[in-house]
Amino acid sequence: MNQEQTNITTGKQIRHLRTQLGMTQEELAGELNVTRQALSNWEREVSQS
Known part of the structure; x- marks a missing residue:
């Protein structure tokens, strides 16, 4: 996984966990x-x- 893919996944995970x-x-x-x-x-x- 390259750096850009990691960053995209991280941003979505932060939002998802925060809303959960x-x-x-x-x-x-x-x-x-x-x-x-x-x-x-x-x-x-x-x-x-």
């Missing part, structure tokens, strides 16, 4: 000590180059 836990992006971001925007970028698989 009934958490908002804001709630999960707080638990992870990151901004909501950072979490959103991960879920949407937006890279920060």
Whole structure:
């Protein structure tokens, strides 16, 4: 599996698990000590180059 495929899978998994836990992006971001925007970028698989 190449890096791009891993990133795509990871973003989808984060969103899936978050919604299964009934958490908002804001709630999960707080638990992870990151901004909501950072979490959103991960879920949407937006890279920060």
